[in-house]
Structure formats: C-alpha cells, structure tokens
Amino acid sequence: MSRVYINGISSISPQPERVFEGLEPHVSKENILHAVDLNYKSVIKPIMLRRMSKAVKMSLYCSKMALKDANVQIPDAILVGTGQGCMQDTEKFMGNMLDSEEGLLSPTSFIQSTHNTVGGQIALDLNCTGHNLTFTQNSVSFESALIDTQLQFEDPDVENILVGGVDETSEKFTGFQTLDGQIKKEKIRNINLYNSNTPGTIISESAAFFTLGSEKKSTSYAEFIDVGIFNSIDVSDISSKIQKFLKRNGVSFEDIDVVILGRNGDHRFDKYYDEIQNGIFSGKSQLGFKHMVGENNAVSSYAFWMGAKILKEKKIPENFKLNTLNCDVPQKILIYNQYLGRNHGFILLQSL
Amino acid sequence: MSDLHTELKKSIIEQLNLEDMEVSDIENDEHLFGDGLGLDSIDALELIVLLEKDYGIKLTDPNQGKEIFNSVNTIADFIEKNRAK
Structure with a gap:
C-alpha cells in the first residue's frame, strides 16, 4: 500500500467548527443533540436539496468541502461508513405505510431510505462513477470504510479517495434507544457528561468526510x-x-x-x-x-x-x-x- | 385560475417539497420537467401517486405520463376528464 495522506477534511456536528479553536461550546440540556444547520444551499442546488434528509445534506456538504480543501474534483472512490443510514426517511415511509394502511405510498422516502443513499447522492452530484461502497458495522462503520480505503490504495492507479462517516438522529429510533437504556434517563448537560455515573449516553448526529490521497501536498494535514x-x-x-x-x-x-x-x-x-x-x-x-x-x-x-x-x-x-x-x-x-x-x-x- | 389549478399547484409544492415556491410562481402552461420547473423521474412517480390518491385516477399506460404531466394545464384537463373522486 502507498502511504496515505489526509489532504482535505470537513465535518458537521452539534458544535460549531470553531469550538476546536476555543470558542465557547454549545451547551445542550437535552440528551439528543442535533447537528448545527449550515447554509447547505451555498453548495447544493435547491432542486436537489429539497428531498435530502439530514444525513445526505451533511454528507454531501462535507464531501464537497473536503474535496475542495484537497483541490480534487472527482475522487477515484467514495466510501461511506454509517451505522443507521437514512433513518429519517425510513421512519417516514414506514409511518406513511401505517397511515395509509399499506395503501398508496410516496416513493421518495422509500427510495431514499437505504443506507447507501448517502454514497449514491454524493456520486450523482460529483458525477463520479468510481468504486462506491457503504459500510454498516455499528460503531466501527467508519473504521470499516477506512479498511476499504487501505485496500483501494493497494492499487497504484488510485490517487484520491473520499471517505467519511455519517449518522442522523430520528424520532422513533432514538425512542428505541431510550427504551433500550442507550440514552440516559436523566437530563444532562453535555459538558457535564463525564461527571455522570449512570448508564446511557447522549446521542447525536454528525458527519465528517476526508480526501485521502497517495500524494503528500504542502497543504496535507x-x-x-x-x-x-x-x-x-x-x-x-x-x-x-x-x-x-x-x-x-x-x-x-x-x-x-x-x-x-x-x-x-x-x-x-x-x-x-x-x-x-x-x-x-x-x-x-x-x-x-x-x-x-x-x-x-x-x-x-x-x-x-x-x-x-x-x-x-x-x-x-x-x-x-x-x-x-x-x-x-x-x-x-x-x-x-x-x-x-x-x-x-x-x-x-x-x-x- | 380555477380552483383545481390552485389545488394542484399547492399539492405539487407540498408533495415535491418545492421549498421557497409559491402557487403564483408556477405558470399554468409552464413545462414541469426539463427546462421548466426542472422536475425529474422521482417527481413523476410522486405525481402518479398524487393522481391516484387525491383523484382516484390510476395510470395504466406509463407512456401517457409524458403528455399528462407536461404542465399544470394538461394535468388539470386529464383530471377533469377522468376523476373518480
């Protein structure tokens, strides 16, 4: 495998990016944290944006930013790690199914409900026909995508790979996580999370994408x-x-x-x-x-x-x-x- | 503009998530696909479901779609002639 350099990065999370530079962090009293909303329209056409769930919006935005950061137009491969995929659309079409008593369903949410919608939408937007895979392996979904990245770089012709991880929150699924004890029963401020001595955690949505390349640049991270x-x-x-x-x-x-x-x-x-x-x-x-x-x-x-x-x-x-x-x-x-x-x-x- | 035209435009905006659009932004004879409103094949599927759900019209011949979904006027004409509810 060639050496692999991180040449472009971008992330969206419940915190503004400048929290890294010391900006006062956003403090939430809820146990479900939503990612900050960015100006998605600045990089995604409104006609495309209208159908996108949060996971797709965040991923496409981060992908474009990470590629721009590395000055790469089209990567050789797109690899996405996501544990829950497009859960918002999954819940939407299942809700519609119940409401209509399994009658007529709106096709959009069904089409967009699969885990690989994210990778597909990125590829469509970039017009990228290269290797495109989505990895769903619970909390090692992103790590699984990184393993495929290593494998792809075994091929000397591969120069740039877009790889990232994304998950979104959705009403019903976080309800199940609460019932299952994965989310804390008591309300907790996120910044006090490490003082907690109870089961469960705080659940969130986030996306981070990277342009990894075989070539080291002066701007590499x-x-x-x-x-x-x-x-x-x-x-x-x-x-x-x-x-x-x-x-x-x-x-x-x-x-x-x-x-x-x-x-x-x-x-x-x-x-x-x-x-x-x-x-x-x-x-x-x-x-x-x-x-x-x-x-x-x-x-x-x-x-x-x-x-x-x-x-x-x-x-x-x-x-x-x-x-x-x-x-x-x-x-x-x-x-x-x-x-x-x-x-x-x-x-x-x-x-x- | 007839009530049906207005109703159709409202449904199209809502069903197709055409955020930032108003009823007045869609002309009755404006092309819905291609150079006009810019709708795509997934939108066509949504419109087929809309016809069946709201007006009881089931499209049996997919080739009809291109003609029927040309504009709000053509959809309204088709509904007037074929509506079951």
Whole structure:
C-alpha cells in the first residue's frame, strides 16, 4: 500500500467548527443533540436539496468541502461508513405505510431510505462513477470504510479517495434507544457528561468526510497509518490489544503523544477507557469528544477530523482535554472508540 | 385560475417539497420537467401517486405520463376528464 495522506477534511456536528479553536461550546440540556444547520444551499442546488434528509445534506456538504480543501474534483472512490443510514426517511415511509394502511405510498422516502443513499447522492452530484461502497458495522462503520480505503490504495492507479462517516438522529429510533437504556434517563448537560455515573449516553448526529490521497501536498494535514477493528475485547485485554496494534506499525505505546478517546459517560462501559487512561496512557495527553458532539455510530470520524487538525495545527484544543497534560509538538495520535463494550476501533495518525 | 389549478399547484409544492415556491410562481402552461420547473423521474412517480390518491385516477399506460404531466394545464384537463373522486 502507498502511504496515505489526509489532504482535505470537513465535518458537521452539534458544535460549531470553531469550538476546536476555543470558542465557547454549545451547551445542550437535552440528551439528543442535533447537528448545527449550515447554509447547505451555498453548495447544493435547491432542486436537489429539497428531498435530502439530514444525513445526505451533511454528507454531501462535507464531501464537497473536503474535496475542495484537497483541490480534487472527482475522487477515484467514495466510501461511506454509517451505522443507521437514512433513518429519517425510513421512519417516514414506514409511518406513511401505517397511515395509509399499506395503501398508496410516496416513493421518495422509500427510495431514499437505504443506507447507501448517502454514497449514491454524493456520486450523482460529483458525477463520479468510481468504486462506491457503504459500510454498516455499528460503531466501527467508519473504521470499516477506512479498511476499504487501505485496500483501494493497494492499487497504484488510485490517487484520491473520499471517505467519511455519517449518522442522523430520528424520532422513533432514538425512542428505541431510550427504551433500550442507550440514552440516559436523566437530563444532562453535555459538558457535564463525564461527571455522570449512570448508564446511557447522549446521542447525536454528525458527519465528517476526508480526501485521502497517495500524494503528500504542502497543504496535507497528516498521514493515516493504520486502522484496526476488534468486535469483542475484555477490559483486562484492552492494553495488550492496543499495544499489539501499535507494534504491527512499529510503534510503542510510549511513542503516542495524544490519545483521543470515545468516552461517552456510560458508567457500564467507560471502564475500557479508565483502564488505559490510568494505565499505559496515564502520562499522555488525553482527549474526549463526546461531551461536545455526542455519540453515534459514525462519530469516530469526528475524532479523525480532530486528529488531523491537531497534527496540522500542532495545537491541543482546550475544550476537549480530559487531563491537564499537554504536548507541544504532537507526532502520533491514537484514536480509540467503542460502543456498549463492543466494536472497538483503533486508528493511528502521524504528523508529516 | 380555477380552483383545481390552485389545488394542484399547492399539492405539487407540498408533495415535491418545492421549498421557497409559491402557487403564483408556477405558470399554468409552464413545462414541469426539463427546462421548466426542472422536475425529474422521482417527481413523476410522486405525481402518479398524487393522481391516484387525491383523484382516484390510476395510470395504466406509463407512456401517457409524458403528455399528462407536461404542465399544470394538461394535468388539470386529464383530471377533469377522468376523476373518480
């Protein structure tokens, strides 16, 4: 595989982008966080925009921005990771089905309800006929798309790949998540998430897309080194699994400068993070992001966006710090995320 | 403009999510597809459902669609001649 560089990035989340620069974060008292609304009409034709659900809007917007950032017109492949897909349209057509007693249905929401609507709409807009795949693997959906990215770059003819993660919130599905105990029963302010000692978390919607290329540019953000997925790990094994993942890349845990962790305030499963925060990474700068942007199946793509920015700007964002340790010149970042104690994803990034 | 024309325009705007459009923005003889309003094949499917749901008209010959959905005038004419409700 050729070396893979992060050449363009873009994200949409419940926080404004400048929260990274230290802007006061948006504080929500609700346990379901909605992504900020941007001026989608500035980059998407209104005639196209009218039918798009939030996931499609966010993804297309981010895709165009990430490609523009890398000065790439059409990528060789489009890879999307999404855990829930276009859930808003799914709920819409199922609701219509019930209302009409399985009679006449409006076709649009049905057509747009599939998970791969996102990748399809991006391809249609860009007129991109290249490899196009959508990965749905719970909380490692984005990581799965990254594995395909690595495979695609085995082909020397592949120069640029658009890869991203997206998930949207929808009324019924978040209702199920509440019933299932995935969302906290008590109302909590997002910035107090890590002080919580109860089950569940705060759920959100977000999208982050990247132009990854085989060519390093003067404007590149960082190098994407590797990604690993483990469906099941015991808490007692998490440190050794991480060390094994790092070792296959010739890296020791001591070489890691910053760890970005998917802590989500669910006391049942944050013990995975406790284990490494108090263990192998106790002397490292530790960052969290879910107290800012919430939890969803593709939110590790937001951590990827953070990692790329940190490595390019050489700045640890204050709003995301979990401890007081700093790092002046971050060289290597490890992203670790899991959800409900399952589907553990490791991503290794390196500065240029 | 007849009540049916106005009703049709309201339904088209609502059903096809034509945000930012008013009834007065659609001319009775304006082409709905192509260079006119710019509707596409998914919109055509929505219009077929609209005819059946609101007026009890089931299109049996898909080739008729091109002619019927040419403009609000042509749809209104077709509804007047064939409506079941």
